[in-house]
Amino acid sequence: MMQFMLLFSRQGKLRLQKWYVAHPDKLKKKITRELITTILARKPKMCSFLEWKDLKVVYKRYASLYFCCAIEQDDNELLTLEVIHRYVELLDKYFGSVCELDIIFNFEKAYFILDELLLGGEIQETSKKNVLKAIAAQDLLQEEETPQGFFEDHGLG
Amino acid sequence: MNASEHGFNPAFNMATIKQAINEAVERVRMPTPMRLRDLIRQIRAARTAAEERSVVNKECAYIRSTFREEDSVWRCRNIAKLLYIHMLGYPAHFGQLECLKLIASPRFTDKRIGYLGAMLLLDERQDVHLLITNCLKNDLNSTTQFVVGLALCTLGAIASPEMARDLAAEVERLMKSPNAYIRKKAGLCAFRIIRRVPDLMEIFLPATRSMLSEKNHGVLITGVTLITEMCENSIDTLNHFKKIVPNLVRILKNLILAGYSPEHDVSGVSDPFLQVKILKLLRVLGKNDADASEAMNDILAQVATNTETSKNVGNSILYETVLSIMDIKSESGLRVLAINILGRFLLNNDKNIRYVALNTLLKTVHIDTSAVQRHRSTILECLKDPDVSIRRRAMELSFALVNSLNIRTMMKELLTFLEKSEPEFKAPCSSSIVLAAERFAPNKRWHLDTLLKVLVAAGNYLRDDVIASTIQLISETTSQQAYITLQLWYALSEDKMDKQPLIQVAVWAIGEYGDLVLSATSDDISDVAKPSEDDIIDVYKRLLWSPQNSPTTKQFALMSLTKLSTRFSETNSKIQQIVSSFCSNLHIELQQRGVEFTQLFGKYSNLRSALLERMPPMEVVRTGNEVQTNGDMDESEDKSNESSPQHINNTDSNVLLDLLGGTDSSDLDIIKPSSIPTQPISNNQDLLDLLGGLDLSNPVPTTDTSLGFIMENNNGSLPLDNNDTSGFLMGDILNTNLVNEKHVPTLTAFDKNGLKIVFSLEKMSESNMVSIHLTATNSTISSMTDFLFQAAVPKAFHLQMLSPSGTMISPNGQVTQILRVTNPNKGALRMRIRLSYTIDGALIQEQTEVNNFPTHIWD
Numbered sequence A: 001m002m003q004f005m006l007l008f009s010r011q012g013k014l015r016l017q018k019w020y021v022a023h024p025d026k027l028k029k030k031i032t033r034e035l036i037t038t039i040l041a042r043k044p045k046m047c048s049f050l051e052w053k054d055l056k057v058v059y060k061r062y063a064s065l066y067f068c069c070a071i072e073q074d075d076n077e078l079l080t081l082e083v084i085h086r087y088v089e090l091l092d093k094y095f096g097s098v099c100e101l102d103i104i105f106n107f108e109k110a111y112f113i114l115d116e117l118l119l120g121g122e123i124q125e126t127s128k129k130n131v132l133k134a135i136a137a138q139d140l141l142q143e144e145e146t147p148q149g150f151f152e153d154h155g156l157g
Numbered sequence B: 001m002n003a004s005e006h007g008f009n010p011a012f013n014m015a016t017i018k019q020a021i022n023e024a025v026e027r028v029r030m031p032t033p034m035r036l037r038d039l040i041r042q043i044r045a046a047r048t049a050a051e052e053r054s055v056v057n058k059e060c061a062y063i064r065s066t067f068r069e070e071d072s073v074w075r076c077r078n079i080a081k082l083l084y085i086h087m088l089g090y091p092a093h094f095g096q097l098e099c100l101k102l103i104a105s106p107r108f109t110d111k112r113i114g115y116l117g118a119m120l121l122l123d124e125r126q127d128v129h130l131l132i133t134n135c136l137k138n139d140l141n142s143t144t145q146f147v148v149g150l151a152l153c154t155l156g157a158i159a160s161p162e163m164a165r166d167l168a169a170e171v172e173r174l175m176k177s178p179n180a181y182i183r184k185k186a187g188l189c190a191f192r193i194i195r196r197v198p199d200l201m202e203i204f205l206p207a208t209r210s211m212l213s214e215k216n217h218g219v220l221i222t223g224v225t226l227i228t229e230m231c232e233n234s235i236d237t238l239n240h241f242k243k244i245v246p247n248l249v250r251i252l253k254n255l256i257l258a259g260y261s262p263e264h265d266v267s268g269v270s271d272p273f274l275q276v277k278i279l280k281l282l283r284v285l286g287k288n289d290a291d292a293s294e295a296m297n298d299i300l301a302q303v304a305t306n307t308e309t310s311k312n313v314g315n316s317i318l319y320e321t322v323l324s325i326m327d328i329k330s331e332s333g334l335r336v337l338a339i340n341i342l343g344r345f346l347l348n349n350d351k352n353i354r355y356v357a358l359n360t361l362l363k364t365v366h367i368d369t370s371a372v373q374r375h376r377s378t379i380l381e382c383l384k385d386p387d388v389s390i391r392r393r394a395m396e397l398s399f400a401l402v403n404s405l406n407i408r409t410m411m412k413e414l415l416t417f418l419e420k421s422e423p424e425f426k427a428p429c430s431s432s433i434v435l436a437a438e439r440f441a442p443n444k445r446w447h448l449d450t451l452l453k454v455l456v457a458a459g460n461y462l463r464d465d466v467i468a469s470t471i472q473l474i475s476e477t478t479s480q481q482a483y484i485t486l487q488l489w490y491a492l493s494e495d496k497m498d499k500q501p502l503i504q505v506a507v508w509a510i511g512e513y514g515d516l517v518l519s520a521t522s523d524d525i526s527d528v529a530k531p532s533e534d535d536i537i538d539v540y541k542r543l544l545w546s547p548q549n550s551p552t553t554k555q556f557a558l559m560s561l562t563k564l565s566t567r568f569s570e571t572n573s574k575i576q577q578i579v580s581s582f583c584s585n586l587h588i589e590l591q592q593r594g595v596e597f598t599q600l601f602g603k604y605s606n607l608r609s610a611l612l613e614r615m616p617p618m619e620v621v622r623t624g625n626e627v628q629t630n631g632d633m634d635e636s637e638d639k640s641n642e643s644s645p646q647h648i649n650n651t652d653s654n655v656l657l658d659l660l661g662g663t664d665s666s667d668l669d670i671i672k673p674s675s676i677p678t679q680p681i682s683n684n685q686d687l688l689d690l691l692g693g694l695d696l697s698n699p700v701p702t703t704d705t706s707l708g709f710i711m712e713n714n715n716g717s718l719p720l721d722n723n724d725t726s727g728f729l730m731g732d733i734l735n736t737n738l739v740n741e742k743h744v745p746t747l748t749a750f751d752k753n754g755l756k757i758v759f760s761l762e763k764m765s766e767s768n769m770v771s772i773h774l775t776a777t778n779s780t781i782s783s784m785t786d787f788l789f790q791a792a793v794p795k796a797f798h799l800q801m802l803s804p805s806g807t808m809i810s811p812n813g814q815v816t817q818i819l820r821v822t823n824p825n826k827g828a829l830r831m832r833i834r835l836s837y838t839i840d841g842a843l844i845q846e847q848t849e850v851n852n853f854p855t856h857i858w859d
Helices: A025-041 A077-095 A100-105 A107-117 A128-145 B010-029 B036-045 B049-068 B075-087 B093-104 B108-121 B126-140 B145-158 B161-175 B180-196 B198-211 B217-233 B235-257 B272-286 B290-306 B312-327 B332-346 B351-364 B369-373 B376-382 B388-401 B407-420 B423-440 B444-461 B464-476 B478-494 B500-518 B533-545 B551-567 B572-584 B588-601 B605-611 B620-642 B645-661 B687-697 B700-717 B724-740
Strands: A002-009 A014-019 A049-052 A055-062 A065-071 B746-752 B755-763 B769-778 B784-792 B798-801 B814-822 B831-839 B842-850
Touching: A002 A025, A014 A025, A014 A100, A014 A107, A014 B075, A025 A049, A025 A055, A025 A065, A049 B351, A055 A077, A065 A077, A077 A100, A077 A107, A077 A128, A077 B272, A077 B312, A077 B351, A100 A107, A100 B036, A107 A128, A107 B075, A107 B108, A128 B108, A128 B145, B036 B049, B036 B075, B049 B075, B049 B093, B075 B093, B075 B108, B093 B108, B093 B126, B108 B145, B126 B145, B126 B161, B145 B161, B145 B180, B161 B180, B161 B198, B180 B198, B180 B217, B198 B217, B198 B235, B217 B235, B217 B272, B235 B272, B235 B290, B272 B290, B272 B312, B290 B312, B290 B332, B312 B332, B312 B351, B332 B351, B332 B369, B332 B376, B351 B376, B351 B388, B369 B388, B376 B388, B376 B407, B388 B407, B388 B423, B407 B423, B407 B444, B423 B444, B423 B464, B444 B464, B444 B478, B444 B500, B464 B478, B464 B500, B478 B500, B478 B533, B500 B533, B500 B551, B533 B551, B533 B572, B551 B572, B551 B588, B551 B605, B572 B588, B588 B605, B746 B831, B746 B842, B755 B831, B769 B784, B784 B798, B784 B814
Parallel strands: none
Antiparallel strands: A002 A014, A002 A065, A049 A055, A055 A065, B746 B755, B755 B769, B769 B814, B784 B831, B798 B814, B831 B842
16 A cells, blocks of 8 residues: 655655655654655666665656655555556646646646545556546536636636 | 526526625625735745745735634635645644535535645544544535545545544445446545454445456456455455455456557556556465465466566566465466566666566575576676665675575675675675675685685775684684785785774784794795795884774784784894884873883793783684674774873773773783693683783792882873872882882972972983983962973984873872983983963963983983
8 A cells, every 4th residue: 555655846845745644744744854855865877666664665757856655565666656657647648748837836636636546545546538537527517616707716726 | 607508597596696796795805815826926936945934924824814704715725725835844734624614615626625635634633533524424425426536535545543433334335336436436445444443344345245346447456455455354354255266367367368458558568557456466365375376376377478578567567476476375387487587577677677676586585595596697797786776685685595505606796796885885795795604615715715805895894793703713723824814914915995804803813823924835825925024014013103093903913013022033123112112102002002012022021922822723602702892892992092182091090990900801812821820721811810920920029020010001191199009009119119219310390389390210221211200299279280291302312201190280289290211322411391281270381491410310
């Protein structure tokens, strides 16, 4: 089971955090800080896996963003790379050649997409099409109930 | 919402109009809050952390104030902003309750953001959880699938045990929902609930079974995940699910054999996510079960042979297959296939795959060593990998593969690795090499050669135990001593890096077996010239003088050099000179050794050869421990060495206690006492025993000189007060000395402001050296602190100053110090002295010249 997923930039700025285990806020921050420092210090030619406490950390860099997942001992780290890649593909499809700024300004969408791919730290849907369909349908629900016309700046803006 | 699109619905229209009016009122009452997008822009525009903080604080204050206003239409937007602020690391817990309000709202947008906020902000606090449990219960019963989906997703992420218990029944109901979208989410929710509360497993069992007959991959994969969790949870459930093995095999077979399906294809592989999950479940079901294993042998072989290996995705499946094959009771042929897959992985260009292969081989090496052995050369290749994690795994695996058959080739590679590796590898690698050599060495000479190579390659990163065990092995292997000592000599004379462990072992061996080196037969030397006594002494000089070497190493060298004086014939005077120069060394241990060993060249030279005889071969168990203790002692010595000169007093009295109490068991151990007939053979021999032995063998008439021996130790380094015993000893010694030396001239060098310095001169046995005993007394009523005496003599003289007995002179107290002046030309001695001390907080500095030394002293 995946314990958490972090997205952070090359400058070490956190862009997304998804926790599937209950930790106090303080501990989450500590873990995040530690992992970001460790991963950013690694050279590009090094492999994508870290042994970290009793977890395996799998990370991969896409452009300026690092995707980092902590999985348990009996999880498959090569497949986790595929999960990360699947998530990136979904973001890419949804935003249309996604970049870091898309994820910064639409972080809630990035969370929504992740929540349709994974649930409770496990994969819930292996079809890209189904994930995007579910997201599109929910976006439509949101649009329908947002008043149009003279309240232009409604919604999240 | 536009009513015209949905046909006429008066109720709906009325609601819309009402909402619009409400919001218009809201807008008038309060200005529109900043949009999320604008806030993010503002925060990103902040140039400094302080600027960012002020933007965030301002917005947080505003958001708090809106939270106080009930029924805000902007709540959703504000929470979204708060979530962004939270990600930046600012506290946002005050938004927890607002999230719950959003969740309770009928609007989907509110719910979506509300649940997102709940997942991010909620901790496991009871009170809030009770509230959210109620919200979840409502939404799990919603008619909109996406609302149910949001609730399930949130439950899966933050379920606490209480929540799990309260909502298990709802989830179980949803697992049977006709809607696949809800069914798959409910399946994973059940998985999480069982994780939190394993007792709740029972109620999910019936609904779980049917999930496997699904066509929908989402439901299938969640079903497999759920069953895996259940099987790992209880043996009964595991046995219950044994019967699904054929189903799983069928699903897997369909996945492999079915043609291209665009929906689940990942670079040519059909749904790798599902395949891996099924393989993992098969592993759980087939473990320790011959029948189940038999049923899955074929499909595992099929997956292993049919999977496309050019991409990571195929390899992730192969990796899982290998793990399953190794875990279940599979056929031996299948196991070989699995190991071969890992062997192929090792050759892969992708470093991740190489890493996984090494990791898995490391786990399986104990199950099937011979199969892994076949890939030994590939594994050894990985020692040269540019990736440090891969090198570390390769190193561990290599050591796991070493046996008596391959040790020669393996060690060659591992020694090369040791030589080139990063510092972090050197300690563990060298220790592992030493262990492996101990277990599998084909012969003693090879073993010694290997240890020597480790000493050279690991440099200063070597652990202490390696030094000890190497010395022990040399001592034990009498037939190879001449050979290895000579080899160590060559290594030592070529060593430019001051490798402390190498030096320590080498000088130990040379000290013990120096005579063998000189008389080495052509059998022991290969092609290089034998060293002469002078060559060896020159290297010792370099070692002892070099500031790079640690005091411990120098102690090894000094001891060894002293031993050489009985093994060499021509260079005794040189050795004596070097040893005596340590009588004034700043390092207390070295100084003590210097003084002690000097005695062996002077008054006790008759004892020297017997004292310094070769050590008997060390027995493995006992000496192992003993040498270890030596290593520990060395460390503590290093520590005391670091203390500043001001603390020398403490160290001194420690040394005195050691001296008297016989607790010191450091390097003097090496002195073999068995030659003294009155002494029992004991490895606990220490300085006290040594002195005791001296006393015994030198009856009454020589007591005086024997005390003199102690005095020279003490005068150089000891305070006169503090310690009763020492004070008593000293008083005695001084008296005897004064009585014995009839013509001791004294002169007052300085007498001012209550500080009086008296020199008493003593002619040393060496014709042109005079020892000046300086006594500084304080006749004031205040203490003098930081007392420092400095002296300078003309170039024709040579002045040596030992450390003073203290830096503080209490009222009517005294401090002593020894100065040694060598006067080769026998000219008249002039001395310039400078004094500094602090009294009553004032720093006093004085300078004067002493010209009234009696000239007859040099005659």
